[in-house]
Amino acid sequence: MNKPTNHKALLILISFLLILQSCSQKAEEHNSSEEKAQEEEIYLFTTFKEPKNEGLYLAFSFDGYHWEDLGGVFLPAEVGQSKIMRDPSVTKGPDGTYHMVWTTDWKGGNGFGYARTKDFINWSPQQFIPAMEFEPSVVNVWAPEIYYDDEDDQFIVIWASTIPHRFERGEEEEDNNHRMYYLTTKDFKEFSETKLFIDPGFSIIDAVIVKRAPQDYVLVLKDNTRPMRNLKVAFGKSPIGPYENISEPYTSFLTEGPTVVNKDGEWIIYYDSYGDKSYSAVVTSDFREFVNIGEKLSFPEGHKHGTITTISKEILENLKEISKNKSNANDTE
Template identity: 25%
Template structure:
């Protein structure tokens, strides 16, 4: 028994030491992650390059589309070239996709992908086939049409950086976003750049920079390839000139918010509109002005309708219905359990489901027989530990309910502070893994939230 206690004491000490090291590393890499909660309320993901670097992308997040917190600096660096003007899309496969400007001259645009917005993988450079090495291909922006088709709208010049830019689109020809159509002109006159398109009803709205006057202008059409009618020209919105990089997102009350870069003064602003025809005065974005450049903002409503029953509950595996999630020696597994199992084992499989320690409309799981101890992820395993009151612990011990990946009334649980990773069992051990396609992962990551076993 004494030897066992010495081993246990050593393991606990090592665990505390490891947790401290992990906390320090996390603090260096992930600046407050609480703002990046993919919880039931909308949150806003932003990707940007900065005044200090055209080769490193920064990721920010906001609960209100106004105040953004840094999620990760230098989140992605392409294998070569630049990462100017990064635009982000969440695709139907659950992954986030980037498209970006690769160089000042040339006819390529770059693509990268991420499951969690923190770690990005280069996919490919796509040659759009316009103007060759002597031209310029800039400012690609995602646009998903109401029919589900996915497009990239970019600006191209035949004579390089000083040329007459005009907007084009390419269209994805497969669901993997790996194959693209030939470029099609949008039908906008020459010397316009930075097109950002949204669609309301049957009307396409294009906000773009007039390279002659340096004003952001507004055009509308009933087809993505025009003809376009300019409804806002010159200083129509009262924002002044020297602006570029417009990007729009939708606010919870239905209004639109436009962001734009005053590149001459190195300041960033936003303004709001209920009809895309008239906008409020510009408001400077404190904390981002002078830092972030030409970004897009993606609104996410993930998990809006998924409710998780609270109180004392047990979690039964979807694909092994004789097994329940339980803690054993402070590590989580799915073990065979039922109403006839020993009481001690059934209590290990019963948790008080309550409001998430980190908030965000998510949940935490407290042991019923070890009050103050919660399930949390640690080195991607699910373990039971005492709440130490730290922000890292609260984030690690908070999980957001999602509609079950396996369907059938099940529930899946996404990590609050590592979005894109889900609780799943593997060899009957509970762990936190990146969401993957296929029925095996979906079944391993789905549970029935049942009445308590004890």
């Protein structure tokens, strides 16, 4: 008479164990995804130091506010007439490869540098991309900024160049009246024709493309006119513009080199406050109202502006090991 009851109890026990196992698997998956997300949220800042002919410097942060120097040069400057590495800009492609562009010449160059890496230790051969070679009177190619356009699966590189007597100017000299140009590529082997990116009617450098949503883009830029030399924003429906409704400045005189991170539903715009030789930042939720958070930021002395990307814990540990080995080697010399 007890057999049916025992059978029913056994079924209940099996069901309970199956539910428990399922919950355990879901918890493990959740923890695994959280751990993976945390690993991917280690911030890496690609920077340079004066006199800018040494190469790539790196700093890292777990919270986006407190940055630590990784020490030493992780990629020496090898291309361009002057062989400098200034304004290193990095973006991560869809396959996890990091692509970097940089300024190779302060004056006289007609292109920018390019290299790629998976770990910031092993790099592809450096390329010099002569993006402005068709303009024989071009003065410079400054601060190239690389952006991955996920809508069209391509990379967009924008930069500032001066072509004397090409555009109207204010107080600027003819060799310091910049406009932004761009090209696109899918593989850094074949490139589109270089085109004018934006002419806002004033000298402009250090522009950064930010995607908020499909057909909703912000251009963070420096108004480089002599009276201004500070940061503004403009708005567009495409990563290549047109960008309109340029804002009033939201940083002080002598600020440049912005880079932007989306964190906790807000946007942090880091920038080089070179007038007072410090690094600072503002936070915004809508790119219309900005709150200065410079007092919350700590940044290694001597590092200059670049861009911020994210890396895994494994990459960070390997970079730390490389840095430690360099330090030990210097101590024994």
